Amino acid sequence: MKVTSIRTTPYWYRTDRPFADVNFPEGRSEWSGLAVFVDTDEGLTGVSIGGNAAGIEALAPLVVGRDPSGVRGIWKSMVDQVFKGGNRGAITGAIAAIDVALWDLKAKAAGQPLWKMLGASVPRVRAYASDIGYCLSDDELRAFYARMAARGVTAGKLKGGMDPDRDIRRLRIMYEELAKAVPAGRGGSTERPTAAPIEPLICIDANEYWNAKQAIPYIRTLERAVPLFWVEEPADRWDYEGLANVSRAVEAQVATGENLNDPKEIVPLLTHGAVDVVQPNVGHSGITGMLMIADLAYGFNIPVAVMNSPGNYLAHVAASMPNHLMIEVVDAGRDNWFKVDCRIEDGEVVLGDRPGLGWETDLHKLSELSQPPEHRDAFNFGRRKGAGILIHGENR
Ligand SMILES: [Mg+2]
Structure with missing residues (x-):
């Protein structure tokens, strides 16, 4: 079996309730995601979520043409590819999304649940x-x-x-x-x-x-x-x-x-x-x-x-x-x-x-979710201002 292509679909959704932690205590219900599909020449498709489309596109040449059952070897190829900049941040999300889809494929090809x-x-x-x-x-x-x-x-x-x-x-x-x-x-x-x-x-x-x-x-x-x-x-x-x-x-x-x-x-x-x-x-x-x-x-x-x-x-x-x-x-x-x-x-x-x-x-549902909302709030998923010893005063 060989990987023939990697496709991605961005989507937007609301959670059943807001999520919040100390860094964004006001909470948030509106989120976005990226569906990832790894196709093969035998008709099986591996599925996952996460990552970013640009990172996945950049890594795809390392994956297309390879047998997904060698997922740990493909993982090493991807990590080595980003070695100089470091395996962190957005690119590690792309590596993760591809890796999960490859594990999905490997288990599907064996007819087994992943566990x-x-x-x-x-x-x-x-x-x-x-x-x-x-x-x-x-x-x-x-x-x-x-x-x-x-x-x-x-x-x-x-x-x-x-x-x-x-x-x-x-x-x-x-x-x-x-x-x-x-x-x-x-x-x-x-x-x-x-x-x-x-x-x-x-x-x-x-x-x-x-x-x-x-x-x-x-x-x-x-x-x-x-x-x-x-x-x-x-x-x-x-x-x-x-x-x-x-x-x-x-x-x-x-x-x-x-x-x-x-x-x-x-x-x-x-x-x-x-x-x-x-x-x-x-x-x-x-x-x-x-x-x-x-x-x-x-x-x-x-x-x-x-x-x-x-x-x-x-x-x-x-x-x-x-x-x-x-x-x-x-x-x-x-x-x-x-x-x-x-x-x-x-x-x-x-x-x-x-x-x-x-x-x-449910690909019909995914298609419905793939229309970006008209109004998208800027969302800071960063560290709370005032974290650490700057908890007091202006930075609180
Ligand atoms: Mg935690």
């Missing part, structure tokens, strides 16, 4: 609910976690970082709702430490808003009120010394890594003791890069926790990682032109047996 192709023995992955809902009211937050608890989810992650009193109030809301799903006998005591993590597992994500010195007293304040399982990105993603200081100073696990790009960037986190839970993301140069990251972490006895994805398609990859802890689910209607063969049940993402990523695509 099986990747070597998973069980098609189930523990889920944690993630609100990405800094802008949600307390009632909306409670409703979200109640809905996830009704599906058996017993772990969650709150967006916070600017106001410890607000965070504690909202962490308690999450705790109360998720605790309803914890089976009898599995709940921990909040009165004294135990070897087993206390369920429900309560996490908070500061999205790199603090520096390490700010993070430590802030997290300690939270920990006096609620049992925290992990604190996510408590400092800049490259601040290996600072993250290590946070890890030593607080009870919670330090989770980070989602915004790095090349698998090699995880190494200094591991060697500095700067991470307790590594977070593989599709932005780590695709499925091939995510697998490398999980193996690197395994060598350091560090668990991994895969980031969210539309339709939870990354659960295929998570299921294959022997050191996987739990996958982020947001459940917000981003799988609008495709459905993934999976469901959330008893607190787990349960994958089906459809070949490849298991997507059922």
Whole structure:
């Protein structure tokens, strides 16, 4: 089988609810995406999303004419091609989108679901609910976690970082709702430490808003009120010394890594003791890069926790990682032109047996979504002004 062409279709959509974190606390419901199709001479097409059309066009000559079953070799060709500028930013998104579509093809050609192709023995992955809902009211937050608890989810992650009193109030809301799903006998005591993590597992994500010195007293304040399982990105993603200081100073696990790009960037986190839970993301140069990251972490006895994805398609990859802890689910209607063969049940993402990523695509719907909206707001997806020690004064 040989790749004959790569096609892309941009699309625009609204999520079921706004997403927000400390960097854009006002929230946003309007998003765009890029559908990616890798065609072959045998009629199979690999599908993925993400990346940018210009990057994919630039990389296509390295892929067309090659057998998609050699996906890891093709991945190396793409990474080597961008070596001088670095495998990061927009171009790593393009590498990732092509890589995911090639894995989809490889599994489809074998007639297997991707989880099986990747070597998973069980098609189930523990889920944690993630609100990405800094802008949600307390009632909306409670409703979200109640809905996830009704599906058996017993772990969650709150967006916070600017106001410890607000965070504690909202962490308690999450705790109360998720605790309803914890089976009898599995709940921990909040009165004294135990070897087993206390369920429900309560996490908070500061999205790199603090520096390490700010993070430590802030997290300690939270920990006096609620049992925290992990604190996510408590400092800049490259601040290996600072993250290590946070890890030593607080009870919670330090989770980070989602915004790095090349698998090699995880190494200094591991060697500095700067991470307790590594977070593989599709932005780590695709499925091939995510697998490398999980193996690197395994060598350091560090668990991994895969980031969210539309339709939870990354659960295929998570299921294959022997050191996987739990996958982020947001459940917000981003799988609008495709459905993934999976469901959330008893607190787990349960994958089906459809070949490849298991997507059922609706190309008519994609065509409808491919008309750009008349009014598109400028959206700053950058770091919040005032992050780090500039939290006070004019930069707040
Ligand atoms: Mg995060």
